[in-house]
Amino acid sequence: MKDKPRKIRSFVLRGGRMTRGQQRAFEQGWPRFGVEFDPERPLDFQALFGNDHPVWLEIGFGNGESLATMAAAHPERNWLGIEVHPPGVGRLLRRIGELGLENVRVLRHDAVEVLEKMIPPASLAGILLLFPDPWHKKRHHKRRIVQPAFVELVASRLEPGGLFHAATDWEPYAEWILEHFEARPERFENLAGPGRYAERPETRPLTKFEARGQRLGHEVRDLLFRRTGSA
Numbered sequence: 001m002k003d004k005p006r007k008i009r010s011f012v013l014r015g016g017r018m019t020r021g022q023q024r025a026f027e028q029g030w031p032r033f034g035v036e037f038d039p040e041r042p043l044d045f046q047a048l049f050g051n052d053h054p055v056w057l058e059i060g061f062g063n064g065e066s067l068a069t070m071a072a073a074h075p076e077r078n079w080l081g082i083e084v085h086p087p088g089v090g091r092l093l094r095r096i097g098e099l100g101l102e103n104v105r106v107l108r109h110d111a112v113e114v115l116e117k118m119i120p121p122a123s124l125a126g127i128l129l130l131f132p133d134p135w136h137k138k139r140h141h142k143r144r145i146v147q148p149a150f151v152e153l154v155a156s157r158l159e160p161g162g163l164f165h166a167a168t169d170w171e172p173y174a175e176w177i178l179e180h181f182e183a184r185p186e187r188f189e190n191l192a193g194p195g196r197y198a199e200r201p202e203t204r205p206l207t208k209f210e211a212r213g214q215r216l217g218h219e220v221r222d223l224l225f226r227r228t229g230s231a
């Protein structure tokens, strides 16, 4: 029997050990805020959060600082964070505990698979993709998370009127994201106008990663697309 072709992923797991503090936060926080990946069980947000507030998803939350800040600033929204890097998951769980957040749930898995298998169609108010790995080299572009199939997936999981917000400090990736989303005008409207980048929405906190980019002189691009049409 032939092996199934290996799936191309947008991440490489390296240096994935948690510190003792993160491990402790993980053990305390995961039973309450963690969600196990289960391809057979789409999420029921009402049951998961205990309310029917709109759900915002952050893909690749890194150390979770932005997510914790946004969740604290917007208790009227539910926040689902997905990250594959274990120390980041541990750190976010620690911040959830420190800030006493009730409106955050965390998944430790490939966000593409989570979107495919666990997020119901037309169920999300917003999807955030902040500083995705840019995969600079041409031969690695296939690893970029934004691909035509990803654009379709995002469209199908956002409710009509829902927002997709990306930010990057790598200009060629900003252009790439713009091209990929603008290639589907029947699914997305660029809120900044065709071919344009958006102003930084005040809802997006400054991340450590972004601060580093700024020191290196990289300009940050925000991209805001609204899901058009019906589910």
Ligand SMILES: C[S@@+](CC[C@H](N)C(=O)[O-])C[C@H]1O[C@@H](n2cnc3c(N)ncnc32)[C@H](O)[C@@H]1O
Pocket (backbone or CB within 6 Å): 010, 011, 059, 060, 061, 062, 063, 082, 083, 084, 085, 088, 109, 110, 111, 112, 130, 131, 132, 133, 134, 145, 207, 208, 209, 210
């Ligand atoms: C460059 S970092 C940016 C982190 C954070 N958003 C920030 O702005 O500081 C990209 C993150 O996305 C995560 N990531 C990449 N592909 C992912 C995927 N398919 N599912 C979940 N996380 C992913 C990586 O592990 C990494 O932590």
